Amino acid sequence: MHILFFLSFMVQVYSQLISPCPRLFKYEPRGSENDRWYGTVTLVSDSELSGVWLRLIFDKPSIQLGNWFGEVVTTDNKEYLIKNRNHKLLANTPYNIRFYIKHNPGETPPQLIMFRLNAKTVCPENGAVTENPATTGHLITSSVLSTTSKPSSINNGGSFVRPGGAFNHQLTNSEEDDDFFQGDFAIFNKPKPSTTSLDAACGTVVMPPRPLITHGQATHEGEFPWHAALYHAKGIDLTYICGASLVTRYHLVTVAHCVTKRKSQEALDPDSLVVYLGKYYLKRWSNAGIQDKHVSKITVHPKYNAQTFNNDIAVIKLASPVEITNYVRPVCLWDEGLNLQAVVSKAGTVVGWGFDENGRVTEQLTKAKMPVVSQETCIYSFPDFYSRFTSSKTYCAGFKNGTSVCNGDSGGGMVFPKSNTNPNNPIWQLRGLVSISVALQNQLKCDSSHYVVFTDVAKYLDWIRASLN
Known part of the structure; x- marks a missing residue:
């Protein structure tokens, strides 16, 4: 009786799964695995994307998300980022990504409520929803996946992508070759x-x-x-x-x-x-x-x-x-949370003898407050550049509203006030170092349409402290 009730409960639960965007996401019919469901997201972009950052958001936490496309990052098991820097999504060419959600079989499974592609919300669209097809048939899939196993290669002919991967890309420089960075x-x-x-x-x-x-x-x-x-x-x-x-x-x-x-x-x-x-x-x-x-x-x-x-x-x-x-x-080294999300949308202060909006070097040490943006926002703004020169150990900052952000030389620091210190005379801590920017590398002139890439000091604290000794 209990077994029959449990099976009846699971069939009912799975039949109630609803897609927030029927054109772009579909639940697969339930298979033999009662602790997970499978779904397929269709990626479509009106412009070519160099690198894919797919953020999936669910209504409740799950045990695990698995996929056959890219690296998975999450902080709460409710919002997942699947990223593949090497994938090129062609304009107006649909591409399917299959994934699974593992959950407690005795509870209502998490449902997808929205997803974003390279920082742009594409689901839901027009508020349309559709129910998961009810069926008791079995799926033919890869072998059963545990919380430690990696998916096999069954989707789009691809394979599971581990973190990392280098880009053999080099910036051009019109200066004559010398044995040191020439500066400004x-x-x-x-x-x-x-x-x-x-x-x-x-x-x-x-x-x-x-x-x-x-x-x-x-x-x-x-x-x-x-x-x-x-x-x-x-x-x-x-x-x-x-x-x-x-x-x-x-x-x-x-x-x-x-x-x-x-x-x-x-x-x-x-x-x-x-x-x-x-x-x-x-x-x-x-x-x-x-x-x-x-x-x-x-x-x-x-x-x-x-x-x-x-x-x-x-x-x-x-x-x-x-x-x-x-x-x-x-200045103090960074002494708060290491997660980039802690400073996204917050304004850090950068100082230096940088270029003004006319390309002239400033004589006085000048400062600028620059808001930190998410990796997805940064990459989506200029995929061909930022997908190659950002990583989990960098972050981007700057304005996109026409305000010039020309202060700060290479190597200069971005600082934030420590929490719970006097706002009129705070204790300052170092979070980032000015690394590269499209404007500085190519024009030596301010360009407010691009972000600046910072080395994230918080990700190197152990190495810095070891180097101090």
């Missing part, structure tokens, strides 16, 4: 340092008494005391190349492509670099607070890829410690 422009002077000593914790700012007004916005010397300028010494010339962030009295964090030989993973000679801290005016060398330091060691991430900019991060060790002043102070 050159400086031909040498500075003199000037400091006073204070004790300070990381991420704190001591507001100086001399505010400066730039284009109607108040900025201050010492407002971002961890920001440093990296120079390459060649003969008697000093060439400004990148920004960096001071994290201890001896160490700075920057991106790897700033401190490696071009098109190479080999670090520059430490003797060829000079670091300036406490600098506010790019072309002035006598303002109070400047410290210049030589470099004793450059540690490049062992998996840095000079063609794809994967793992674009490095640690610089100074030959002597900085003096903590109102103008030179370290």
Whole structure:
């Protein structure tokens, strides 16, 4: 009696599964497996997509989602992201993705309520729904899948895709070949340092008494005391190349492509670099607070890829410690949740001597607040570029409303205030490093239609701390 009741219950439950978009998603008739159901999503796009990010959202959590198309990512087992960077979805050419949901057989199974393709909601459409076909027939499928087994290759002739996969793509560069990243422009002077000593914790700012007004916005010397300028010494010339962030009295964090030989993973000679801290005016060398330091060691991430900019991060060790002043102070490393979702839609602050909207380098250290966007939003905005140069260890930020976002050099940091600190004088923590952008790489001019790619510092905390030792 109990067995008959259970079977009757399952037939009734499965017959009540309803598709939120009958044209694009269909439940398969129930098979012999009473702990899962199968369904097929049809992907259609009016433009060609290089890389597919399919986000499936259900009305309740499940035990597992399996598929034969791409890597699965979830934080709550209710919303799943299936991603395949290598797949090219042709325009107006339907492509089917089959998946299954494993659930507790004694409970009502989760139902699909919507899905998004590369950040665009495509289901439901027009509010149409259809019921799952009721049947007691058996499906012919792959072997029974456990929570640890991977699906066999039965869909579209494809195979299960593990995480990862490199892109053999290289940015073009019109500069003449040299053995280091050239940066944005050159400086031909040498500075003199000037400091006073204070004790300070990381991420704190001591507001100086001399505010400066730039284009109607108040900025201050010492407002971002961890920001440093990296120079390459060649003969008697000093060439400004990148920004960096001071994290201890001896160490700075920057991106790897700033401190490696071009098109190479080999670090520059430490003797060829000079670091300036406490600098506010790019072309002035006598303002109070400047410290210049030589470099004793450059540690490049062992998996840095000079063609794809994967793992674009490095640690610089100074030959002597900085003096903590109102103008030179370290920033805190990221100390909150590592999930990118925690900062999506939040505005981080980026500083640097970047390009303005006319392509001119700014003389004063300038700042910009840039909202972090989801990976899907970033990739969908320009698939051919961002599908190749983003990963689970990067994130994108910027505006898409015509507002210029030109501040921030390569290597410069994006900081956020720590939670539960004084909003008028917060403790700042480092989340990202400016890595690459379409505008900077191709035009050396601001382009508000593209996002900036940041190395996600939160994903490298263990490696950074090991490098500090």
